[in-house]
Amino acid sequence: MEKLFRTSPDLKVIYVLVRPKQGQTLQQRVFQILDSKLFEKVKEVCPNVHEKIRAISADLNQNDFAISKEDMQELLSHTNIVFHCAATVRFDDHLRHAVQLNVTATQQLLLMASQMPKLEAFIHISTAFSNCNLKHIDEVVYPCPVEPKKIIDSMEWLDDAIIDEITPKLIGDRPNTYTYTKALGEVVVQQEGGNLNIAIIRPSIVGATWQEPFPGWVDNLNGPSGLIIAAGKGFLRSIRATPMAVADLIPADTVVNLTLAVGWYTAVHRPKSTLVYHCTSGNLNPCNWGKMGLQVLATFEKIPFERAFRRPNADFTTNNITTHYWNAVSHRAPAIIYDFYLRLTGRKPRMTKLMNRLLRTLSMVEYFINRSWEWSTYNTEMLMSALSPEDQRVFNFDVRQLNWLEYIENYVLGVKKYLLKEDMAGIPEAKQHLKRLRNIHYLFNTALFLIAWRLLIARSQVARNVWFFIVSFCYKFLSYFRASSTLNA
Ligand SMILES: CCCCCCCCCCCCCCCCCCCCCCCCCCCCCC(=O)SCCNC(=O)CCNC(=O)[C@H](O)C(C)(C)COP(=O)(O)OP(=O)(O)OC[C@H]1O[C@@H](n2cnc3c(N)ncnc32)[C@H](O)[C@@H]1OP(=O)(O)O
Numbered sequence: 001m002e003k004l005f006r007t008s009p010d011l012k013v014i015y016v017l018v019r020p021k022q023g024q025t026l027q028q029r030v031f032q033i034l035d036s037k038l039f040e041k042v043k044e045v046c047p048n049v050h051e052k053i054r055a056i057s058a059d060l061n062q063n064d065f066a067i068s069k070e071d072m073q074e075l076l077s078h079t080n081i082v083f084h085c086a087a088t089v090r091f092d093d094h095l096r097h098a099v100q101l102n103v104t105a106t107q108q109l110l111l112m113a114s115q116m117p118k119l120e121a122f123i124h125i126s127t128a129f130s131n132c133n134l135k136h137i138d139e140v141v142y143p144c145p146v147e148p149k150k151i152i153d154s155m156e157w158l159d160d161a162i163i164d165e166i167t168p169k170l171i172g173d174r175p176n177t178y179t180y181t182k183a184l185g186e187v188v189v190q191q192e193g194g195n196l197n198i199a200i201i202r203p204s205i206v207g208a209t210w211q212e213p214f215p216g217w218v219d220n221l222n223g224p225s226g227l228i229i230a231a232g233k234g235f236l237r238s239i240r241a242t243p244m245a246v247a248d249l250i251p252a253d254t255v256v257n258l259t260l261a262v263g264w265y266t267a268v269h270r271p272k273s274t275l276v277y278h279c280t281s282g283n284l285n286p287c288n289w290g291k292m293g294l295q296v297l298a299t300f301e302k303i304p305f306e307r308a309f310r311r312p313n314a315d316f317t318t319n320n321i322t323t324h325y326w327n328a329v330s331h332r333a334p335a336i337i338y339d340f341y342l343r344l345t346g347r348k349p350r351m352t353k354l355m356n357r358l359l360r361t362l363s364m365v366e367y368f369i370n371r372s373w374e375w376s377t378y379n380t381e382m383l384m385s386a387l388s389p390e391d392q393r394v395f396n397f398d399v400r401q402l403n404w405l406e407y408i409e410n411y412v413l414g415v416k417k418y419l420l421k422e423d424m425a426g427i428p429e430a431k432q433h434l435k436r437l438r439n440i441h442y443l444f445n446t447a448l449f450l451i452a453w454r455l456l457i458a459r460s461q462v463a464r465n466v467w468f469f470i471v472s473f474c475y476k477f478l479s480y481f482r483a484s485s486t487l488n489a
């Protein structure tokens, strides 16, 4: 919405399907977004942006999306382009719910779109990981072993226990219900698109903005953002990842630019078949998790997060044994100690719960950070050359120009400012806090060493001999210096 109004201020109206949430009306939800920093630039070119966004009450889990008759009529008769990006992105969602939102709702939306007389294009947002069971992925829709229609039907009459049982068999070598149902969604789009002008966009891991409307903007915890917070606050100390595996991140504004360009191309050129566009970075400008992780840590030195639990110092592990070891030593043990301290001081323990949640999240993303994929980008490159030089500049999605180190630094800064809502003025205090944590860390390690040594001396003759040798050596060394300084005087 932001980019559309900034580049096309004459646009008449954008209809957004919104559900009320957490005690907010849909109008309040939309206005909260419009009143954020993200929309400041837009308001300069399009001051009446509030009037141009029409929030329509809709729940994609309901029949006809629970849209009122009048709203439905308005939508059907006025819509020119549909951008379908609503989805459940949870990796652990129950198959029934994931199918409902990512497959059935897509089917229903296509049906709605077929009743829109003025519709010029239907743009479906999928994910580059919908076929993550393959190593090389082309810009085509891959068939699924079980037809989506059969899956949709079976979800209506199977009970939850049976669905739980068949889920691993259905998802096969995909890691979760999210990637599986996004793949089914694509097949539905291809099979049931009828005469619509359709395109599918597959972004990889969406990160903060690169340039527009300003660098580093981010507003959710998906992808790496949540883990950047966990690392910056010192909770995340080790992560099972392959440093050389490609980190296929793609900035949010690149995805937006490609999506709008695809909307234009699909509406104007009306390709005969459904085109799939990969919105990925790996084959044009690869960066690996090792480089990314190091840059994240380097940025914490300059721009630390406030009130960290421990000094940020995460590392990669590469096998099960070291992962279990570091999870026990660096994640669980400090959480237990801290909770014990909270109990002693009469407060409610919370760190173990938080740590368990983090470990669960880590186990779910492991699949994606220990493999590399190759995505072909012929359609995306074709689209780039189909744009005029001016449009190539305004709707830039050429990731070859992206400087990863600069991008990651802005990303971490964006996480601090827009997700954690921390003020830059707090940086000196945050640095002081980290110094205190470092001193506590040294003190704790020294105390631990002395206790271990004392126990060893009490039990072992060899340790006692070593201790005697060290003490007498130090004594002789000091006596020698005292004697030579007396002679010089
Ligand atoms: C050569 C030598 C090298 C040496 C190198 C050394 C360097 C050292 C390295 C240092 C590391 C530094 C930092 C790390 C930075 C890099 C880390 C890389 C990790 C990147 C991970 C990428 C994974 C991407 C996978 C891509 C898949 C496909 C992409 C897509 O198509 S779609 C989007 C993907 N979807 C998601 O991301 C959603 C995932 N979320 C979920 O599935 C669930 O939320 C959940 C994680 C399962 C948690 O479920 P729960 O029920 O337990 O919780 P709930 O959802 O209710 O939320 C509870 C609270 O937790 C918060 N939260 C939600 N999501 C996240 C999250 N992703 N991370 C953290 N926290 C999250 C949520 O807000 C709730 O908070 P509350 O309201 O306060 O309670």
Ligand SMILES: NC(=O)C1=CN([C@@H]2O[C@H](COP(=O)(O)OP(=O)(O)OC[C@H]3O[C@@H](n4cnc5c(N)ncnc54)[C@H](OP(=O)(O)O)[C@@H]3O)[C@@H](O)[C@H]2O)C=CC1
Binding pocket: 017, 018, 019, 021, 058, 059, 060, 061, 084, 085, 086, 087, 088, 089, 101, 125, 126, 127, 128, 182, 202, 203, 204, 205, 206, 207, 220, 222, 223
């Ligand atoms: N983030 C990423 O790394 C990637 C995301 N994608 C795709 O991009 C799209 C957007 O994802 P992302 O922004 O990350 O995720 P979000 O969860 O932030 O966005 C999903 C949107 O769908 C809406 N939605 C979910 N359920 C319903 C419902 N029942 N009725 C109405 N609206 C609903 C949500 O609304 P509400 O705000 O009310 O919850 C939310 O705005 C998805 O299609 C995802 O598959 C693809 C590749 C990577």
